[in-house]
Amino acid sequence: MYDSDFIARCAQLAMLLEVSADPKPGNVDRKHDFGNLRYEHFLGSAVGTYAVFKKAASGQECPIGGLILEAVEASSAWQMAGNVHFGAILMLIPLCVAASLSSDIEGLRKNVEIVVKNTTVFDALQFYKAFGRVNVRVGKAETLDVRDPASLDAIESENLTLYNIMEISTPNDTLAREWTEGFPRTFRGAQILQKRFKSGHSLNDSIIYTFLSLLGSIPDTLIEKKFGRELAGEVSSASKQVLVSGRVAEFDEYLIGKEINPGTTADLVIASLFITLLGGLRF
Amino acid sequence: MYDSDFIARCAQLAMLLEVSADPKPGNVDRKHDFGNLRYEHFLGSAVGTYAVFKKAASGQECPIGGLILEAVEASSAWQMAGNVHFGAILMLIPLCVAASLSSDIEGLRKNVEIVVKNTTVFDALQFYKAFGRVNVRVGKAETLDVRDPASLDAIESENLTLYNIMEISTPNDTLAREWTEGFPRTFRGAQILQKRFKSGHSLNDSIIYTFLSLLGSIPDTLIEKKFGRELAGEVSSASKQVLVSGRVAEFDEYLIGKEINPGTTADLVIASLFITLLGGLRF
DSSP states (O other): OOOHHHHHHHHHHHHHHHHHOTTOTTSOBTTBOBTTBOHHHHHHHHHHHHHHHHHHTTTSOOOHHHHHHHHHHHHHHHSTTOOSOHHHHHHHHHHHHHHTTOSSHHHHHHHHHHHHHTOOHHHHHHHHHHHHTSOOOOOTTOSSOTTOHHHHHHHHHTTOOHHHHHHHHGGGOHHHHHHHHTSHHHHHHHHHHHHHHHTTOOHHHHHHHHHHHHHHHSOOHHHHHHHOHHHHHHHHHHHHHHHHHOOHHHHHHHHHHTTOOOHHHHHHHHHHHHHHHHTTOOO | OOOHHHHHHHHHHHHHHHHHOTTOTTSOBTTBOBTTBOHHHHHHHHHHHHHHHHHHTTTSOOOHHHHHHHHHHHHHHHSTTOOSOHHHHHHHHHHHHHHTTOSSHHHHHHHHHHHHHTOOHHHHHHHHHHHHTSOOOOOTTOSSOTTOHHHHHHHHHTTOOHHHHHHHHGGGOHHHHHHHHTSHHHHHHHHHHHHHHHTTOOHHHHHHHHHHHHHHHSOOHHHHHHHOHHHHHHHHHHHHHHHHHOOHHHHHHHHHHTTOOOHHHHHHHHHHHHHHHHTTOOO
């Protein structure tokens, strides 16, 4: 079984390496702040959440929803930009819990499916509490609005678990889809990353390459919610082209200029990095 | 009393913020790697050492020398550039131990003096073991050579504690001087940093300002050992001028071009950041 400290270190380092990758198209990276949202806030958030990842990986009976809520609070306790890692936490918490039950990556793949399926109505309620603490862009198609107290009643009366909530969100949200489909994009990202790194590219290059690959094949949920499906599709096509042309800096500039942030892709990359580090990557 | 998780977070975040400060004259920062020594290695080292800082802050009976050795091993276990934080660890371990005995910064100041004075011969031996694991530049005037097994015999036969070793190194080493004089430069750095930040400057600017201020008033030990006293003095004078002119990027370029790295100043800044964060700085 993976050790809880090691698991937590993988989660924390995944967050740090992802935000540091440069140039990472359209997001905060080590060379780009966005107004008041600064690189340092992401460092503070990664430092703040370590203890919660360790708790998640400790094998105690900690409900997933409560852990997500705790991590969200720890992320923003330290620095004042609010929660900057909500999507990443949504991915990392079940992965940390599952890693504590696993001794290799294949085991992790099986266990993470079980862990998310076993979530409860209480997890759903705690998740909504966490959700209410952050400014997450909610799509029009969401049937349960986190700002509407009636949603909480509906969760209880309809007996919806956190897994059920993710099922409802699946059509419009890549991270929800990861939850309900066994994290296939996350594991694919980990394979892409590892292959690129093993073939002699730097870690930074491998992270950017993984980011572009995932963005190229999966329209970014955050872009979709902010600008609609068409633009999200266009950004994905452009990302595919950049993989060929190598003009990453130009792509970065274009996205930043238009304030188009592929934030969901960043969350996926963090989860992929976590798996790669857990699998033994050293750099 | 400060909580052990909080203390460890302050130590880890101090390392991350220091290496991320930009442009930081002459050292690895978020925009400068040095050949095979990359920014990512410093992130990996900060992630690796958290658990040792927590142990140091846990109030258990952990000898300082053993903690330094453990932190050195944890720093390089994760990433392959070797120990990149030796000087910082030498400062942070006694500060973490002292913080666990303190409830405010004044208490920390008193306790850290007591903590280092209470070190033993065993601490000295463990320290030398840690020292042997890293490539630390040793000045000509060092009387005890870590690569000479006879030094270890001398420590035992002469009953030298780790504090005594620092006394011997005091003429040639700022960090040793911090140990024997009650960390005055570290606390001064913390005051400079806090004052600058409170007056409305960004955290990044405040760190660079503290770096230039400390370098301007204390010739850097690493530069002295590598290039001699004269050049170290010149770099200090230049740093003072940069504080006035604001031409930091140019100074950075000059130092990097000549491979002049004020590494000891970076260690001091990390220790100052630790105190500032412990004192409650939020950003």
